[in-house]
Amino acid sequence: MPQQHEHPTATATTPSEGLGRSRQSAIYRDGVLGRRPTVPTDFAELERRAAKASSAKAWAYVAGGAGEGRTMRNNRAAFDRWAVVPRMAHGEAARDLSVDLFGKSLPTPLLLAPVGAGQLIDPDCDLHVARAAAATGVPYVFTNQGGTPMEETAAAMDGGRHWMQLYWSTDEDLVDSLIGRAEANGAEALVVTLDTTLLGWRPQDLNLGSLPFAQGKGIGQYTSDPRFLQIVRDRIAAAKSSGTKPDTTITLGAIKSLISMTRQHPGSFWSNLRSPEPRASVETFLDIYSNPGLRWSHIETLRERTRLPVVLKGILHPDDARRAFDLGVDALVVSNHGGRQVDSSIASLDALIAVREAIGPEPTVLFDSGIRTGADVFMALAHGADACLLGRPYMYGVALAGQAGAEAVIANVLAELDLTMALTGASRARDISPELVVPNPSR
Known part of the structure; x- marks a missing residue:
């Protein structure tokens, strides 16, 4: 896929840069010259164009959900049940988007979620995403179901920060081998996906008889x-x-x-x-590749098997969150796998609210599933997320323009987050609080 680089790429490095204004200005300056963004700045058009650019099998796998798609709709409906309450004349002219995770500072509260079988979208998808992440300063959670080995993907980031996803195999020696390789390649955390011990019922793929792994893709x-x-x-x-x-x-x-x-x-x-x-x-x-018999006793062994911070992805119930932290994990990701595993599942945002209420403000909680825009990131942070993982939108960017497409999507999400903070009086991402959101009176 040809590389179409947009100017400029928004990177988040200092509070004074004003990601939102600089991104807007770049797009409007190009508009004066008759140029429009290659990658749409709104999600609906981004999705429409990405669908047109993708094969039927690629689109079914990346955009599809479990069953009748109710969980995907639940994820979006949960955001609609809340409204932001902007505050005026606050005098905050600069924003600090940085957050702290595991004793290290990240420039923004955004990471790229692991998305498997990206080869369906582009043969070099993992490399496009890795380079886009490095260029924008956003950590990338390498997918365990990628087409490119983690060693090559890490090298493509040229020092960019990454975490590593782990699917718990039925072969324990393979689990150790994957963990060891992640450590050797500079991963900053190990993200164990709990919710895919079996594939959910995914009609879009089933109707095409299409499983990318059965074609040798994503392994x-x-x-x-x-x-x-x-x-x-x-x-x-x-x-x-x-x-x-x-x-x-x-x-x-x-x-x-x-x-x-x-x-x-x-x-x-x-x-x-x-x-x-x-x-x-x-x-x-x-x-x-995955162990249907995964138990908490497996998770208990991780402290002896890795020096990396351990993150559990796929937590939705407060009791599971408590159990995870009782076992000494470092963080969890509230996630329903983007609606791809269980139809009619609880929305991730609703689960986030319940989990944060149950465990209190101190434990590190990340959020995944349903994030489409910078305003969504703001809403999740207001409800207690320490950071958010972006999934489908950046894949749609890859479908349109490879690495440059992913960079554009990331830049747009961060720009909108920055502007939302500016217009609500939130000067620091880490301080975005529940007081800035209320139940949506129109719902």
Whole structure:
């Protein structure tokens, strides 16, 4: 995908820069010259254009939700139930968007959420996102289900900050291997996703018979892992010694799938085509990538397995939040996986309010699911989030303009957050409080 760089990219470094005004000014100055943004500044148009630019399978996977989509609608409806109350003549001319997490300062309260199988949108999606994150000063939570190995993705950030997602495999040695690689590559936190021990019912993908991992897409962290490859080779050897033969049903779809697996697997295409390893890797991944029997006792072992701060992603119930902190985790992410796992689930914003009320103001709580704009980030912070994770919007930016598209989306979200703070009298992101929001009287 061609790189279309917009001028300028908004990076958040000091309180006096005024991200909102500088972003607006850049767009309006370009407008004087007859130029319009490549990436729309409103979410509805961004989504519409991204859908048009994406394949049916890519759009089903990235934009789709569980069941009838009620959880996705719940996420947005929860934001609509609240209203911001701006304060006037506050005299605050500068904003400080920085927040502190795990004893380190972040320039803004925004991180990029892990989104798997980005190869459906662009073959180099993980690298586009990594470079965009580094350029805008926003940490990127590497997806465990990425197409590009974490080592290459970290190198592309050239010192940019990142965290690492972990899906808990049924193979404990693979869990340790993935954690060890994350530590070695400079990850600043380990984000354990709890809510996808099984894939939710996703009709958009099911109706197309489309699972990217079955095509060899989104398993790059695994096919680059020495423990995973050993499991694959052991399985191939066991099948050979037992005389077990793979299904050789030949259809056009089977041929296309084999070609896809072969292209995605490390090594040369022609060598892979003659090898059983690409297909065996896909089958092994589908068997072991996530553990349906995940228990709190597994989480307890993390303190012995990593020196990184541990973040649990997918918490929605206050009792689970209490349990997590009782086990000594460093933070949690209130998230319903963007509405992709359980239909009719509680909205993440409603869960955030309940969780924060239950655990008090001190524990570190991040928020994910339903964030579309800078005003959404402001609302989540007002309800007790210490920071927010942005997901689908930046992927839509990639669909439109690769790295530059992701940068534009990030810049727009941060600009709107900055302007919302300026117009409500909030001088510091870390101090945005519940007093600035009320139940929406029109709802």
